[in-house]
Amino acid sequence: MIELKNVTKAYPNGVHALNHVDLSIEDGEFVYVIGATGSGKSTLIKLLNGEEVADEGTVIVNGVDVGALKHRKVPAYRRNIGCIFQDYRLLPKLTVQENIAFALEVIGMPKKAIKTRVREILDLVDLRDKARSYPDELSGGQQQRVTIGRAIANRPKILIADEPTGNLDPEKSLEIIRLLEKINHNFGTTIVMVTHDKELVDRFRKRTIILDGGYVIHDSSAGGYKSL
Numbered sequence: 001m002i003e004l005k006n007v008t009k010a011y012p013n014g015v016h017a018l019n020h021v022d023l024s025i026e027d028g029e030f031v032y033v034i035g036a037t038g039s040g041k042s043t044l045i046k047l048l049n050g051e052e053v054a055d056e057g058t059v060i061v062n063g064v065d066v067g068a069l070k071h072r073k074v075p076a077y078r079r080n081i082g083c084i085f086q087d088y089r090l091l092p093k094l095t096v097q098e099n100i101a102f103a104l105e106v107i108g109m110p111k112k113a114i115k116t117r118v119r120e121i122l123d124l125v126d127l128r129d130k131a132r133s134y135p136d137e138l139s140g141g142q143q144q145r146v147t148i149g150r151a152i153a154n155r156p157k158i159l160i161a162d163e164p165t166g167n168l169d170p171e172k173s174l175e176i177i178r179l180l181e182k183i184n185h186n187f188g189t190t191i192v193m194v195t196h197d198k199e200l201v202d203r204f205r206k207r208t209i210i211l212d213g214g215y216v217i218h219d220s221s222a223g224g225y226k227s228l
């Protein structure tokens with residue numbers, strides 16, 4: 001569960017990126033976060049993954065008070081949160097299967113278990129035939145699928161997706177949202193997706209949180225832009 005209580009975050013330049021945000025996201029929910037540029041979406045994500053700390057209020061994720069985490073404990077905390085971004089951030093000198101395996105090696109999973117898990121992930125993201133390809137040999141949509149596979153390889157409870165379809169055409173964006181829905185459904189992974197894609201938000205209706213000037217101005221389980 002994700003819980004923000006009266007969270008305010010200002011940057012050193014005085015910009016108030018988030019103001020008195022109260023938010024609660026249950027395990028297994030799939031939530032969109034939308035809002036104009038500069039409305040505070042990325043800041044919200046940074047507070048969730050421990051990159052930034054709130055000035056006021058508390059951010060509790062899976063029972064952990066993220067703002068109170070000691071610096072050295074942040075990496076272990078992040079293992080329970082998968083993150084994907086608009087740019088894919090794959091390791092260019094590693095193949096698809098090595099990219100996924102690497103995420104599991106760094107957390108100390110035994111070799112045999114990694115092999116099995118990588119195969120499962122490749123099936124899930126439908127890229128078995130690209131296992132030995134390098135990232136620059138893949139399309140944008142395929143690279144994003146690898147990124148998603150890598151992010152969920154260790155079965156995190158939460159997947160945060162910051163504009164995952166930002167660089168993709170509508171057809172490829174559909175593939176990505178369907179994959180995220182499958183992950184949400186199959187593993188019960190909580191998904192928080194920041195997006196500007198009005199078509200996706202309207203077509204695949206889900207709870208939609210709207211930020212404006214650092215305030216939550218709308219939070220509706222009906223979802224969609226058109227219903228607002």
Ligand SMILES: Nc1ncnc2c1ncn2[C@@H]1O[C@H](COP(=O)(O)OP(=O)(O)OP(=O)(O)O)[C@@H](O)[C@H]1O
Pocket residue numbers: 011012013015016017035036037038039040041042043044
């Ligand atoms: N490191 C920083 N230092 C100073 N100000 C910042 C910093 N990061 C963000 N801001 C400011 O905080 C506000 C919220 O920014 P944030 O990146 O959270 O918005 P956003 O909704 O994610 O925008 P976008 O859609 O453009 O990514 C903006 O006014 C931004 O300029």
